Amino acid sequence: MSLSAKDLKELYRIILLIRRFEETAFEMALQGAYDNYHGGMGQEANPAGVCYGLRQTDRTMITHRGLGVLIARGVSVKDIFAGLYAKEESPTRGRIPVYHMAEPNLGVLGGTSMVGSVIPLAVGSALATRLEGKDDVTVSFFGDGAVNRGDFHEGVNLASVRKLPIVFFCENNFYAKSVPLAESTAGGSIVARAESYGIPGECIDGNDVIAVHETVQTAIARARAGEGPTLIECETYRWTPHSTAGDREFARTEEELVQWKAKCPVLRLEKQLLKEGHMTEELLHTVDEAIKKEVTEAVSFAEGAPYAAADVAFENVYV
Amino acid sequence: MRLLRVSDERVAERARRGEVPGLLHLGVGEEAVAVGACAALRPEDKITSTHRAHGHFLAKGGSPKVLMAELYGKEAGCCRGKGGSMHLVDMNIGFLGANGVVGAGLPIAVGAALGARIKGEDWVVVCFFGDGANNEGAFHESLNLAAVWNLPVVFLCENNQYGISQSILSQQKVANVADRAVSYDLPSQIIDGNDVLAVFGTISKAIDAARQGKGPTLVECMTYRISGHYEGDSDAYRDLGEVAAWLQNDPIQRFQDFLLNQGVLLPEEVESLFRNVDTTVDEAVAFATGAPYPTPDKAEKHVYAPGKRGTS
Amino acid sequence: MTIMTYAQALNGAHSIAMKDDPLVFAIGQDIGSYGGYYGVTAGLLETFGKERVLDTPISEIAITGASVGAAVVGTRPILEIGFVDFVGTCWDQIFNQAAKFCYMSGGQARVPMVIRMACGAGLAYGVHHSQSLEAWFTHIPGLKVVMPSTPIDAKGLLLSAIEDDNPVIFLEHKFLYNQQGEVPDGPYRIPIGKAHIARKGKDVTIVAWSRAVHWALATAEELANDGIDCEVVDLRTLSPLDEATVAHSVEKTGRVVVCHEACLTGGFGAEIVARVTEKFFDSLEAPPVRVAAPDIPVPSSRPLENEYLRPERRLSDAVRNLNAVSHRRI
Numbered sequence: 001m002s003l004s005a006k007d008l009k010e011l012y013r014i015i016l017l018i019r020r021f022e023e024t025a026f027e028m029a030l031q032g033a034y035d036n037y038h039g040g041m042g043q044e045a046n047p048a049g050v051c052y053g054l055r056q057t058d059r060t061m062i063t064h065r066g067l068g069v070l071i072a073r074g075v076s077v078k079d080i081f082a083g084l085y086a087k088e089e090s091p092t093r094g095r096i097p098v099y100h101m102a103e104p105n106l107g108v109l110g111g112t113s114m115v116g117s118v119i120p121l122a123v124g125s126a127l128a129t130r131l132e133g134k135d136d137v138t139v140s141f142f143g144d145g146a147v148n149r150g151d152f153h154e155g156v157n158l159a160s161v162r163k164l165p166i167v168f169f170c171e172n173n174f175y176a177k178s179v180p181l182a183e184s185t186a187g188g189s190i191v192a193r194a195e196s197y198g199i200p201g202e203c204i205d206g207n208d209v210i211a212v213h214e215t216v217q218t219a220i221a222r223a224r225a226g227e228g229p230t231l232i233e234c235e236t237y238r239w240t241p242h243s244t245a246g247d248r249e250f251a252r253t254e255e256e257l258v259q260w261k262a263k264c265p266v267l268r269l270e271k272q273l274l275k276e277g278h279m280t281e282e283l284l285h286t287v288d289e290a291i292k293k294e295v296t297e298a299v300s301f302a303e304g305a306p307y308a309a310a311d312v313a314f315e316n317v318y319v
Numbered sequence: 320m321r322l323l324r325v326s327d328e329r330v331a332e333r334a335r336r337g338e339v340p341g342l343l344h345l346g347v348g349e350e351a352v353a354v355g356a357c358a359a360l361r362p363e364d365k366i367t368s369t370h371r372a373h374g375h376f377l378a379k380g381g382s383p384k385v386l387m388a389e390l391y392g393k394e395a396g397c398c399r400g401k402g403g404s405m406h407l408v409d410m411n412i413g414f415l416g417a418n419g420v421v422g423a424g425l426p427i428a429v430g431a432a433l434g435a436r437i438k439g440e441d442w443v444v445v446c447f448f449g450d451g452a453n454n455e456g457a458f459h460e461s462l463n464l465a466a467v468w469n470l471p472v473v474f475l476c477e478n479n480q481y482g483i484s485q486s487i488l489s490q491q492k493v494a495n496v497a498d499r500a501v502s503y504d505l506p507s508q509i510i511d512g513n514d515v516l517a518v519f520g521t522i523s524k525a526i527d528a529a530r531q532g533k534g535p536t537l538v539e540c541m542t543y544r545i546s547g548h549y550e551g552d553s554d555a556y557r558d559l560g561e562v563a564a565w566l567q568n569d570p571i572q573r574f575q576d577f578l579l580n581q582g583v584l585l586p587e588e589v590e591s592l593f594r595n596v597d598t599t600v601d602e603a604v605a606f607a608t609g610a611p612y613p614t615p616d617k618a619e620k621h622v623y624a625p626g627k628r629g630t631s
Numbered sequence: 632m633t634i635m636t637y638a639q640a641l642n643g644a645h646s647i648a649m650k651d652d653p654l655v656f657a658i659g660q661d662i663g664s665y666g667g668y669y670g671v672t673a674g675l676l677e678t679f680g681k682e683r684v685l686d687t688p689i690s691e692i693a694i695t696g697a698s699v700g701a702a703v704v705g706t707r708p709i710l711e712i713g714f715v716d717f718v719g720t721c722w723d724q725i726f727n728q729a730a731k732f733c734y735m736s737g738g739q740a741r742v743p744m745v746i747r748m749a750c751g752a753g754l755a756y757g758v759h760h761s762q763s764l765e766a767w768f769t770h771i772p773g774l775k776v777v778m779p780s781t782p783i784d785a786k787g788l789l790l791s792a793i794e795d796d797n798p799v800i801f802l803e804h805k806f807l808y809n810q811q812g813e814v815p816d817g818p819y820r821i822p823i824g825k826a827h828i829a830r831k832g833k834d835v836t837i838v839a840w841s842r843a844v845h846w847a848l849a850t851a852e853e854l855a856n857d858g859i860d861c862e863v864v865d866l867r868t869l870s871p872l873d874e875a876t877v878a879h880s881v882e883k884t885g886r887v888v889v890c891h892e893a894c895l896t897g898g899f900g901a902e903i904v905a906r907v908t909e910k911f912f913d914s915l916e917a918p919p920v921r922v923a924a925p926d927i928p929v930p931s932s933r934p935l936e937n938e939y940l941r942p943e944r945r946l947s948d949a950v951r952n953l954n955a956v957s958h959r960r961i
Contacts, residue, residue, distance in 0.1 A: 034755070035754065035755060036754075036755075036756060086755065086931055086932030086933060086935075087932070088932075092931075093932075094930070094931070094932030094935060095930035095931060095932055095935055096757050096758055096930065096931055097756075097757040097758075097931050100757065100758065100759075112759065113714075113716070113717075113757070113758075113759030113760055114716075114717050114719075114720055114759065115689045116689065117720070145688070145689040146689065148459070148460060148463045148464075148688035148689055148690045149456065149459075149460065149689055149690060149691075149720075150455065150456015150457060150458075150459055150460050150690070150692050150693075150720075151456060151720075152456075152459070153454070153455075153456050153458065153459030153460075154454060154455070154456050154459075157454050157490075157491055157492075160491070160492040161489070161490060161491050161492045176660075176688070176689055177660070177661045177665065178661045178663070178664060178665035178686075179660065179661060179663075179665075179686050179687075179688065183467065183686060183688075184463075184467060184686075184687070184688035184689070185463065185467065185688065186462070186463045186464075186466030186467040186502075186503035186504055186505070187466070187501075187502065187503050187504030188504070189504075192501060192502065192504075193501070193502040195498070195501050195502075196493060196498055196499045196500070196501050196502040197491075197492060197493065198491075198492035198493045198498075199492070248665060248666065250664040250665060251664060307932055307933070307934045307935075308932055308934065308935055309934075310934060310935065310937075310938045312930075312935060313925075313927055313930045313935040313936075313938040313939060314925065314927055314938075317926070317927050317928065365704065367700075396737070397736075397737070397739075398735060398736050398737035398739070399737030399738070400737070401734055401735055401736075401737050402735040402736060402737065406731075406735040406736075408732070408735060408736030408737075408739055408740055409739070410736070410739040410740055411739075415700065415703055415704070415740075416703075416732065416735075416736070416740075418728075419727070420723055420727055420728075423696065423723060423724065423727065423728055425693075425696070426692055426693045426694075426695065426696020426697050426699070426700065426724060427696050427697070427699050427700035427703070427724075427728060428700060429693060429696065429697045429700060430696060430697035430698060430699055430700020430701040430702070430703070430704075430708075431700040431701065431703065431704045432700075433697055433700070433701045433706075434700065434701040434702075434703075434704035434705060434706045435704070436682070437653075437654060437656055437682070437683070437701065437706045438654060438704070438705060438706060456692055457692045457693065457696065460688075460690035460691075460692045460693030460694075461692075461693045461696070461697075463688060463690065463693070464687070464688065464690055464693040464694070464697065467688065468685075620738070621733055621734045621736075621737060621738035622733070622734050622772045622773055623733065623773065623775075623797050624733050624738070624741040624742075624743075624796035624797050625796075626796060627794040627795055627796055628743075628794055628796065
């Protein structure tokens with residue numbers, strides 16, 4: 001799907017919304033509103049680029065760092081903040097971490113805490129699509145840490161031998177918490193693993209939202225046409241620590257962070273929009289102000305909303 | 320190889336008579352892999368095995384009597400009757416376990432190689448596994464870990480074309496297990512697993528590389544099991560023509576012909592060798608049938624190791 | 632003696648064991664420069680180097696199985712798995728491989744490894760980071776299961792666990808990592824399989840372990856004001872269970888409450904109550920009572936999580952009510 005001016009502007013709105021959300025979510029965590037927040041600042045091109053253009057019936061499964069995907073799929077920041085604050089007026093009803101949230105109407109199937117364990121689940125979603133005789137696609141998000149898990153291997157193998165309609169999308173931010181890729185991943189390349197499953201693989205600049213979008217669209221087209229999975233490796237970087245739960249950064253350097261901040265995905269799209277005349281500085285500012293207002297109101301709402309009553313803890317254990 | 324063949328055939332026969340209990344996974348047709356590989360090992364090297372372990376056990380130097388007694392469930396067995404066919408262990412010969420769980424031996428082999436490094440020893444570990452195991456998460460995690468830590472382990476895939484009833488191409492998209500090696504940037508080879516000298520040569524090189532600190536190799540040995548998956552398997556999922564074709568490729572017959580052609584072996588020596596093997600297996604069966612069962616109180620022993628730090 | 636945290640006490644045990652024996656090593660995700668999820672392995676990398684403090688990829692099957700294999704050939708791994716909730720990913724290597732190797736080999740092989748895992752709720756971490764699953768491990772013959780409640784016990788039990796030639800499941804409640812207590816500086820051992828009377832009393836026995844011991848002690852202090860004298864038995868080891876200590880206490884008081892954080896159904900409290908009822912029925916003056924979490928996944932919202940953690944609040948009434956039950960007619 002090639003992007004029109006309208007698409008580009010909407011894509012910009014989404015990527016900026018994710019950025020402003022992440023900035024505020026991280027800040028509120030540091031202020032003690034909630035704990036153990038896994039920030040996605042710096043990686044916004046991934047959820048924005050992947051999810052733009054997905055049907056509502058296409059499905060996504062995410063990681064602990066995947067709240068940007070929820071936003072890109074249409075979950076409101078109000079719902080997400082209410083979830084972060086663990087209040088009842090959230091799809092989570094305050095009972096579960098937000099990255100576990102499922103909104104089936106938006107194609108959001110949630111995520112898990114065990115790194116990589118979401119991959120077989122996503123494969124199951126693709127299998128169900130096949131059984132239903134539809135051509136919807138599932139996108140499985142995961143990080144570089146997940147590619148050494150048995151779940152990755154078994155999931156990708158199963159999807160490849162059955163040519164399931166799934167896209168395996170790896171956000172390689174080069175660190176699994178404190179362990180650098182070179183120390184955990186034999187061969188040092190994630191995309192190289194595609195060959196061993198007989199599927200195509202692509203490695204792209206994960207901070208170029210248009211490149212992300214176009215690559216994923218090609219993979220989705222393959223999947224819809226019954227040609228099976230693709231493995232996409234997106235090179236990117238998180239600007240914040242693994243999580244706000246007392247994290248100690250040793251392996252990463254200030255220098256490295258500075259280099260990656262220079263590749264900011266939001267600024268890059270902004271520059272392109274200005275250069276191609278799709279936006280003016282004034283319009284950018286207007287969009288930003290609207291987004292900031294949305295985020296601020298979402299936080300206020302979350303702060304003021306009530307917690308769920310105790311008996312809510314007992315609901316939905318079983319159907 | 321002849322010993323492995325006759326031993327397993329005799330086990331099958333005895334099982335049909337009701338003398339050998341449990342699930343028995345025989346390796347008839349696959350002897351060259353076990354024998355060729357183990358011939359390349361030093362006594363201090365270790366192996367891990369699978370549910371199809373009898374051949375590996377004997378090839379590594381396990382006693383036929385002690386094997387047979389274990390299969391019969393007798394106390395004189397290598398595991399005092401507690402392990403049985405799929406859980407053979409013999410620490411004296413570096414046989415670190417058959418395994419009832421597909422793929423479970425791979426991480427253990429990686430650990431044994433890690434142990435060599437921690438202890439400053441130079442043993443190498445050969446990890447036997449089947450084609451079915453290569454789709455297990457344990458395969459992936461183990462090869463990655465061994466590669467990234469450069470451990471002295473050789474991953475030997477005994478590709479007998481079937482995971483129980485499912486042929487390999489119904490289980491994975493790539494035709495060979497060796498195709499997985501690219502994921503871990505490991506050297507790999509595919510060889511004729513019914514050519515015992517090819518197995519010996521390839522595994523020797525892989526072992527040398529591991530011992531010299533060059534890390535793991537993935538070797539895929541193409542072979543075929545003439546036996547069913549287990550003794551009693553209807554084997555209905557296989558084409559009789561396919562089985563017949565592989566019978567023509569019998570590893571023992573091939574090596575025998577080779578040795579005769581080379582003049583290394585004379586026809587009468589073959590006879591005599593076969594008789595010796597028969598005798599050995601007869602004696603093993605006699606030993607096993609005559610040996611006592613463990614007494615019931617033994618069931619509660621060895622749940623825990625006594626003491627601390629290797630004390631008895 | 633030094634006042635230190637539970638995490639520091641565990642760190643101390645690592646240092647002593649690793650200095651003492653070059654075949655003891657630590658393995659797990661982020662245990663190197665990061666110092667482990669809870670700081671338990673902080674500084675070990677600098678002291679002992681990369682060959683003995685092994686950071687790993689996210690590969691629980693491989694690292695657990697590798698620990699088994701390394702143990703079988705004579706080394707002594709201390710494996711850290713950050714959350715007990717993740718044990719499902721490597722469960723086979725624990726319950727089928729580590730637990731059974733000694734038995735299936737007829738005693739030839741030993742698996743002297745320690746698997747350390749953090750358990751417990753109270754930090755709003757949600758469904759996959761808050762469970763207490765000790766009952767699973769106690770059900771597997773071949774495993775030992777240890778759950779220290781204090782820094783002094785943590786260090787002594789970890790030293791014992793490392794020295795034990797069996798696979799030891801070592802469960803640490805997250806809430807306890809920052810708890811402070813006096814700990815001897817040098818090496819010492821707390822024996823595995825021996826419970827501890829944390830508080831002597833004559834009216835009601837409270838059997839507890841891990842965090843629940845602290846709930847029990849707080850309850851005992853509260854009820855002392857009302858003239859109810861509780862005896863608190865800290866199991867310290869769940870498997871093998873120190874039946875004798877529990878029995879002795881029940882014989883003395885005739886009334887027993889078992890308190891644990893884990894869900895009620897199938898929790899280890901059921902095993903204790905079963906044994907007490909089967910073997911010491913005549914000592915009982917009233918039916919035994921369990922106080923445990925409800926059978927729900929752990930919610931993350933604080934008021935809901937507090938509902939899960941209601942055993943803490945309910946213990947006092949349970950003990951009070953049990954104490955008030957009339958004596959049985961002889």
